[in-house]
Each structure stands twice: as structure tokens, then as C-alpha cells.
Amino acid sequence: MPNENAPGSPGIDPTWCSSAKDLVTTALGASRVWVTLGYGILNEVFWPSTGQPQIRDLGFIVAGGGRWTELKRLGNYTVATPEPYVPLPTIVHRGEGFTVTLEIAPDDRRDVVLVRYRLEQETSSDADRLRLYPLLAPRLGSRGRDNTAWVEHGALMASQGDCALCLQDTAGFARGSAGYVGRSDGWQDFRKNGRMDWTYPRAEQGNVALMGELDAQEGVLAIGFSGTVVGAHTLVGSSLAEGFGAIRDRALESWTEWGESLRCPGDAASPYRSLTLRSATVLKVCEDRHFPGAVVASLSIPWGNSHDDLGGYHLVWARDSVEAGFGMIAAQHYDEARSMASYLIATQQEDGHWSQNFYPDGTPYWKGVQLDEAAFPILLVAKLYELGQGDGLTGAEAMVRRAAGFLIRSGPISPQDRWEENAGISPFTLAVTIAALVAAAELLSDSAERDECLAYADFLNRRVEDWLYVRDTELCKKYGVDGYYLRMAVRDIFAGRHGPLPIANRGGLTLPAEEVVSLDYLYLARLGLRPADDPRMRATLKVIEGELAVDTPNGVSYHRYNEDGYGEHADGAPFDGQGIGRLWPLLTGERGHLAVQQGEDAAPYLRAMAAMTGPGGMLPEQVWDAPAIPARRLTPGAPTGSAMPLLWAHAEFMKLVAAQHDGKPIELLDAVAKRWGAKRPEPAVWRWRPDAPFEALPPGVGLRVEDGKPFRLHYAMVAGGGDLDGDWPDVQEARSQPAPFGMYAVGFAAKQLKGLAGCKLTLFYEEANQWEGVDHTIALGG
Structure with missing residues (x-):
């Protein structure tokens, strides 16, 4: 053959390789x-x-x-x-x-x-x-x-x-x-x-x-x-x-x-020892060398052998980083957890949140905003301090202050849920936010900021069921339950539990929010907001087991939510923006945590996760939930072409092993457990916002109208027996006053509202010289 350069330039379109890592x-x-x-x-x-x-x-x-x-x-x-x-x-x-x-x-x-x-x-x-x-x-x-x-x-x-x-x-x-x-x-x-x-x-x-x-x-x-x-x-x-x-x-x-100092709960003969130690190693391998504490979600590109998109999982997510941090705490490798916390302190945005994900050097990749990613770093820092491992975290209080401020100014509606697909209120994001605000109060030195964090946490916790628990639905009839927690309430607060919820990756499919369930509600118990054996938790579990659980040859696992579209097609073809959601081993771990909290044995869930690994013991993002397709190497209960190993899944396994041994989740903070005893609080003041309004105020409760911008409140109080739908009687105005974390508010004590039928209000923003343009009414409990 002549000594000539290769023919066929430039070659076929490139792809990456399979994400099924050994x-x-x-x-x-x-x-x-x-x-x-x-x-x-x-x-x-x-x-x-x-x-x-x-x-x-x-x-x-x-x-x-x-x-x-x-x-x-x-x-x-x-x-x-x-x-x-x-x-x-x-x-x-x-x-x-x-x-x-x-x-x-x-x-x-x-x-x-x-x-x-x-x-x-x-x-x-x-x-x-x-x-x-x-x-x-x-x-x-x-x-x-x-x-x-x-x-x-x-x-x-x-x-x-x-x-x-x-x-x-x-x-x-x-x-x-x-x-x-x-x-x-x-x-x-x-x-x-x-x-x-x-x-x-x-x-x-x-x-x-x-x-x-x-x-x-x-x-x-x-x-x-x-x-x-x-x-x-x-x-x-x-x-x-x-x-x-x-x-x-x-x-x-x-x-x-490095490995001989890892803690592995249980004795040396534990059937979970090998995967626990391997999981800790995966977390360590995924840490960047030049940017210590930067752990990527996975050293893989989901379905990479079918496309050239570089946007794989070799990026840092604040949520996954904190999950890994808690995993290292479970292994009693506190130095790694502190390193992750230090890295998060350095990569926080000026307004208090973290980019949706970013390269190890901190450069943002996707630009979405998720409230749980602003809340999770607070939980990690709080846990380190609770364990006496927080010394030396310079800048921790400033980070917590910025993050708490972002949560207070931005909540309760998150532009994205933890699955990065929908805006609204999800029980997972809400639970993490509430717990983080309580944790923040323990770490802040300013008493007004502490009080603000706790008061807002109380209010959000009181509203969980108002926003996310539904009754009298078709699923209630199907499973014979009083009600259940939703996957999420849509952005429109008043329509939230029953409004249209777009289903991602399903060609424009939209379902009523009341028909979509997920395991996200489990964090209400995991973080100490609700008892694990609460009748509402058990009722939701019955729906979840019926709608999302699948028994595979390797054990039980769960879909993210019904009608999920993130996964291979029915014929096993790679996900290409459309597909069918498959089973997630990390959700098996979340279900196992509830078993621990309900006094049950988590062994079936640990065995299932351990059986769902690949040839080298790596835990995948998803496992196959349909009949085998040998030509595509798809086997029931075994890894699909999604990300593997998934950092989050390995951290979840480590935390479940620790929870099984210790009798409680590692993320459950003493401060949260003590504040409410897992019971719903009754705050003295309800907080009304233009983007999170309510139509009725319980009796004996104060009202605070608030926004992130200065405003004049244009309002009228309707006397008992009056008509809320009628004209505005005796219009009054009140100028908002600065409140902690950049908020502005006008407050009414409960005694000022006693005997009134309601309040009509709208806001005028002085800096923009602009009326809100919407008239609101709030029925008062008298």
C-alpha cells in the first residue's frame, strides 16, 4: 500500500461510548x-x-x-x-x-x-x-x-x-x-x-x-x-x-x-460491606484533583454511544455533591465532606443559589434554578457542625446567610424540581427548603435573621398539605385511601393540586397534577417534618407501591413518577429526547429509608440495590423494567444505557447502610427533629405573596404581606358580614418596611383582623411606578 494519508476524511459523525461502566x-x-x-x-x-x-x-x-x-x-x-x-x-x-x-x-x-x-x-x-x-x-x-x-x-x-x-x-x-x-x-x-x-x-x-x-x-x-x-x-x-x-x-x-479507615456499619461479614466500600471509592474517584471537593455526578455520558453531546454527567450538581458529602459522613471520612462543603462555599452565586450544574472549575453549564440545590449545602454544613466537624469552614456562615436569603426571597415555588423538569412546589424540594431554614437558624449569629428563618420555615411547614395533599381522586378510589401526596403542585398556587402538569420527554403530554405521584414525599419523614407512620404517609405509600413499584429478578425498584419519559424506548432504543422512564435504584434506597423510619428491616432494599450493579459493582442511574432484549444487552433489573456509576446512587446506598445500623437517616438534623417533633406547626403569622397567595386566613392568625421589592399596600378591610366581591370600602395605604434578607413587608396582628370578613388588596411598586395590576381577596377567619 502506498505511504499515503488515510482516505475517508473527515469520518462518520462521532459519538461517545456506552455509559455502562464496569x-x-x-x-x-x-x-x-x-x-x-x-x-x-x-x-x-x-x-x-x-x-x-x-x-x-x-x-x-x-x-x-x-x-x-x-x-x-x-x-x-x-x-x-x-x-x-x-x-x-x-x-x-x-x-x-x-x-x-x-x-x-x-x-x-x-x-x-x-x-x-x-x-x-x-x-x-x-x-x-x-x-x-x-x-x-x-x-x-x-x-x-x-x-x-x-x-x-x-x-x-x-x-x-x-x-x-x-x-x-x-x-x-x-x-x-x-x-x-x-x-x-x-x-x-x-x-x-x-x-x-x-x-x-x-x-x-x-x-x-x-x-x-x-x-x-x-x-x-x-x-x-x-x-x-x-x-x-x-x-x-x-x-x-x-x-x-x-x-x-x-x-x-x-x-x-485511604480505604482502611472507611467506616462500614455492621461486622466484617456484612453482605453490604463490599458495595459500601466500593461506593465510597466511587465518590472519591469522582473528585477533581485541581479543584478538591468538586465531585462530578458521573464519569459517564448517558446513552453516549448514540450521540455527540458533551453534556453528560461529568459535571458538578450541588445536590449530588451534598448527597456525596453525606455519604462520606456515613463512612466517617469527614475531611472529604468538609472539602465538598468548602468547594460549595466557593462556587455559590452572589445571590445565594448555585448554578444548576457546572464544570469542576465553577463555570456554569446549564443555567436552571432549583431551590433544593440552594438548600442542600446548608444541610451539609449544619451536619458537619452538629458532629463537631465544622471547625475551619471559613465563610460557612456567610454562605448560609446568602443561601437562606435566596430561599426566603424565592420560595416556595421552584423554577425546577429535583428532576429538572417542572416548575412548582414539590414535597422533596419543599422539605429540603424547610429543613435548611431551621438549620440556618442554628448557624446564623444575627437574631433577626434567625427568627426570620424559623418563622418562614414554620409557615411553609404548615402549608405542606394545603399545597400537596389531595383527596377524592380516581387514585384514591383505586387504592381505597383517604388521600395522598402529589409529585408536585404546578406553579399556579390556586390550581396547583389540580392544574395541568406537563410531562417531560413525552411529546407534549400533560396530565392533571392530582394524577401524578412520586417518592418525593418520603423526604417529609426523612428530614423530620412528618412522622414516618403518619396515616397520610402510609396512604401515599399504598399508591406509590401500586403505581411506581416493579418487582424485578434483582428486587424491587421504582419509577420516578407515572408516565415518566426519561429512558429507553419500548424497543430498547436509546433515549433521544423521548422515551419511557425506567427504574431508579436510588429510589429503592429512598424507600429503604422509610422502612428504617417505620421500624422495618431495610435489608430487602439493600439487597436489591446490590443486585442491580454492573459487572464491576457500579450502581446505575436506571435499570431495565421490561422483557429482556439481548441484542441491546437489556435485562430486567440490570443496568440500562443511562449513567453508570451514578454518584447519587452510591451515596444513597452508603447512607441506607448507615441508617439501617443507626436507626435513623443521616440527614435528619437534631435541630429539625427538636423543633416540631415531626408534627405540623401552627405559626402565628401567615405570609402572603403575589406569587404565592392564599384565599383564606385561619382565625387567630396574623397576616404579613411581603415581596422582594419595596411596595405600597393598597387595601381595604371588609367588616364581618360584608361582601368580599363588592366595592372597595374605606381604601387605605401602608408603605412596606424592610425585613431581613432583602424582603419588604406590611404586617397585621391577629387582633387587628378579629371580627373582619376579609381583606381586599393590591400592590404598587414605587421604584417602577407601576401597579401590580391584580386585585386580591383574602377571607379572614374572624
Whole structure:
């Protein structure tokens, strides 16, 4: 073949690889490389941070004697590690007449990953001798359309901008080839020719791939990353010179030292020990090196092998970070939890909230706002202080003040729920908000701010059932219950429980809010707002078990909500903006927490979660809930193509193990438990807002009209027996006064309202010289 550049530029449209990871690993040291494994090979490798995948995969073809096999398609392999907390995998592939063993060791001193390989075959005939052919798909700069790849001095190289990689073997490659994916890459070479026929020296500016031929049946490969080609080559050469054994020994020592101090509730023979320790390791692996405390939701891209969207889960969510922080607290690794809290203090927005998600350096990605993400960091900091682990968190009170202020100014309606799909009031978000306000009061030094947090928390807690509990519905009749908690009330407060709720990813489907349920209500008990055995909790559980629970061969799990659309299609095709929601193991964990609080055994839920892991013990975002589809590797109760491992799911498992042992959720704060004793409070003052109004005030309760902007209250009191729908009698005005956290308010004591039928009101905003434009009425209880 002529010594010419590869044909087929620029290659087919690039994708990422499957999110079904066997394992994730990194080194505890200066190295800035994170490795994911899937189908027994290296998948995305991240560098120089957890937010930047740089290759699609690094796999192998085994060929010789007129036949060839690609390891990742073989599907017959095992993954083992020295200990659950030592993520140094040994992968053994078994094919027809051969075995390939791969050992992975990230270098703790360099941005390099080493792969020791050994190919064993049953026959030693020269004619049938097998060789290994590494296949590498660079995606440098986290892009796939403008990489350049080439073969140089026995090494495989690639670059894009200020990103470069080098793949080299201890003995060098016998031959190499650079091509365009789907056109002239190594896999196409074998598919068309049955052997390595092509040796193209270069493929420029496209979706490229590299392949090399190894003469030896055992040796060491190294893949390294740098800002320059020369730098990548130097790092790889240095690691290979130091040797696999020395580098793996260092990694083994550092991970062992870290893991031996993990707390695993129960005895050493606990059936949950392995997954508990592995889960803690996943949380640690997902932490960025340059930005300590930045833990990404997953080192994966859901359904990544079907699209090129970089918006995977290798981003930081404040909610997932706090879930991980509580997981580390469960493992009694307080330093990691403090590091996560410190990172959240640094990434808080000026107004008190956190971006929906962001890269490890703090750069926002999606721009949505979720109230639970503003509340959760308060809970983490409060828990650390409750355990005597908060010392040294400089800026914690300022962070709490900003976050509490945001919650007070913005609540109770959240622009997004925890599933990032709907605006309104959800029991999960509301519970986290209320608990966070009580926690904030414990951490603030200003008495007026403390009082404001507690008063608003009391009011929100009093209104939970008004907003979220429904009766006399079709589901009540179906399950023979008095009522149940909703998934969420829509933005329109007055229509909230019965108004139209859009269902995401279902082609415009809208359902009445009263018909949609979820496990979100469980946090009312988990955070200490309602007793776990409250009749309303039990009634809702009956509906949940009937509507959302599915028994799989691996145990029970739950849908997020009825008619969910986030998951594979009915035929198993990847989610593409439309689909059918599948089962979430983390919800099995949430159900298990309720079992603990109700005095039951959480073992069935722990066993189910443990059984729903992948080959390497990773917990997925979702598991399959329909008949098996072998062609798509979909099996009931087993991982789907969603994110795996999911940080949140692993943290939930760790917390459930701790809750089972301790008898209560780790997130339940003493301050919240003591304030209400899980009973609904009766606040002395109700708070009326234009975006969260109410139509009636109970007797003996004061009224506070408030807003986040200065206003003049234009109002009229209607005497007992008067007509609220009539003309405005005796119009009065009151100028709002500043209140804590940037609010403005006009208040009426309960005695001022005694004997009145109601109040008519509207607001005039002085700064904008504008009337609100809506007349409101509030019926008074006399």
C-alpha cells in the first residue's frame, strides 16, 4: 500500500461510548487522569479534570490464524480488584482458544495510564499465533471532528489544539495506522480484509482512530496526555521506564491507606460491606484533583454511544455533591465532606443559589434554578457542625446567610424540581427548603435573621398539605385511601393540586397534577417534618407501591413518577429526547429509608440495590423494567444505557447502610427533629405573596404581606358580614418596611383582623411606578 494519508476524511459523525461502566479509577496523587472501563476495555479517559473526556475508548482486537475478535464485542469477561476500596482492576477476557488479561494502573505522578496485557492461547502453532491490536479513538479537546492522528517512531499520536496524547508499548508497535472512523480506521480494516492491511501514517482534521500491532503477547501499554505532543511522549516514556510494578505498588499502597479507615456499619461479614466500600471509592474517584471537593455526578455520558453531546454527567450538581458529602459522613471520612462543603462555599452565586450544574472549575453549564440545590449545602454544613466537624469552614456562615436569603426571597415555588423538569412546589424540594431554614437558624449569629428563618420555615411547614395533599381522586378510589401526596403542585398556587402538569420527554403530554405521584414525599419523614407512620404517609405509600413499584429478578425498584419519559424506548432504543422512564435504584434506597423510619428491616432494599450493579459493582442511574432484549444487552433489573456509576446512587446506598445500623437517616438534623417533633406547626403569622397567595386566613392568625421589592399596600378591610366581591370600602395605604434578607413587608396582628370578613388588596411598586395590576381577596377567619 502506498505511504499515503488515510482516505475517508473527515469520518462518520462521532459519538461517545456506552455509559455502562464496569469501573472508574484514578490515582491518589498529582496525576490528573481519570479512567472509565466498560465492556472490559478502557472507555472515556478524562484529563486534565473530571469534566473533560479526551478519548472515546481504547480496546483490542485479537487476530491470527485467519480469524479475528474484538474484545469489547466478545462479552465474556470478569473484573476484579484487590479490595473494594482499591480500584486497580484486573480484567480477564475469555475467547475461543485464548485468554486476554488486562491490568490497569494510573500513574500517581504523571498524567499517564498503564495497561499491562497478557495474551494466552491454547495452541502454540506459528501459523495460528495470535496477536493483539490496540484500537484507540481520540476525542481530544472533548471533540471528535477536528483531531489529527499519526504514527511516529513506533508510537501512536494525536492532537487537537493544546491537547495531545501518546500511546506507546514497551517494545514499540510493529506497525501502526491512523484513519478516519467508519472509513479507514483499524476496525474497518479487519472487517473488510480480515487482517491488518492498512498502515496509513496520518489522518488530519476529523473523527480519527489509531491502531497498532503488538509483536509480543505480553507487555505494557501507556497512554499519556499533555499540552504538547513532545510532553505526552516524554510522560509516557518516563512511566514505561519506571515500570508497571512500581507504579501499581504505589497506587495499591495509597488506596489501601485511604480505604482502611472507611467506616462500614455492621461486622466484617456484612453482605453490604463490599458495595459500601466500593461506593465510597466511587465518590472519591469522582473528585477533581485541581479543584478538591468538586465531585462530578458521573464519569459517564448517558446513552453516549448514540450521540455527540458533551453534556453528560461529568459535571458538578450541588445536590449530588451534598448527597456525596453525606455519604462520606456515613463512612466517617469527614475531611472529604468538609472539602465538598468548602468547594460549595466557593462556587455559590452572589445571590445565594448555585448554578444548576457546572464544570469542576465553577463555570456554569446549564443555567436552571432549583431551590433544593440552594438548600442542600446548608444541610451539609449544619451536619458537619452538629458532629463537631465544622471547625475551619471559613465563610460557612456567610454562605448560609446568602443561601437562606435566596430561599426566603424565592420560595416556595421552584423554577425546577429535583428532576429538572417542572416548575412548582414539590414535597422533596419543599422539605429540603424547610429543613435548611431551621438549620440556618442554628448557624446564623444575627437574631433577626434567625427568627426570620424559623418563622418562614414554620409557615411553609404548615402549608405542606394545603399545597400537596389531595383527596377524592380516581387514585384514591383505586387504592381505597383517604388521600395522598402529589409529585408536585404546578406553579399556579390556586390550581396547583389540580392544574395541568406537563410531562417531560413525552411529546407534549400533560396530565392533571392530582394524577401524578412520586417518592418525593418520603423526604417529609426523612428530614423530620412528618412522622414516618403518619396515616397520610402510609396512604401515599399504598399508591406509590401500586403505581411506581416493579418487582424485578434483582428486587424491587421504582419509577420516578407515572408516565415518566426519561429512558429507553419500548424497543430498547436509546433515549433521544423521548422515551419511557425506567427504574431508579436510588429510589429503592429512598424507600429503604422509610422502612428504617417505620421500624422495618431495610435489608430487602439493600439487597436489591446490590443486585442491580454492573459487572464491576457500579450502581446505575436506571435499570431495565421490561422483557429482556439481548441484542441491546437489556435485562430486567440490570443496568440500562443511562449513567453508570451514578454518584447519587452510591451515596444513597452508603447512607441506607448507615441508617439501617443507626436507626435513623443521616440527614435528619437534631435541630429539625427538636423543633416540631415531626408534627405540623401552627405559626402565628401567615405570609402572603403575589406569587404565592392564599384565599383564606385561619382565625387567630396574623397576616404579613411581603415581596422582594419595596411596595405600597393598597387595601381595604371588609367588616364581618360584608361582601368580599363588592366595592372597595374605606381604601387605605401602608408603605412596606424592610425585613431581613432583602424582603419588604406590611404586617397585621391577629387582633387587628378579629371580627373582619376579609381583606381586599393590591400592590404598587414605587421604584417602577407601576401597579401590580391584580386585585386580591383574602377571607379572614374572624
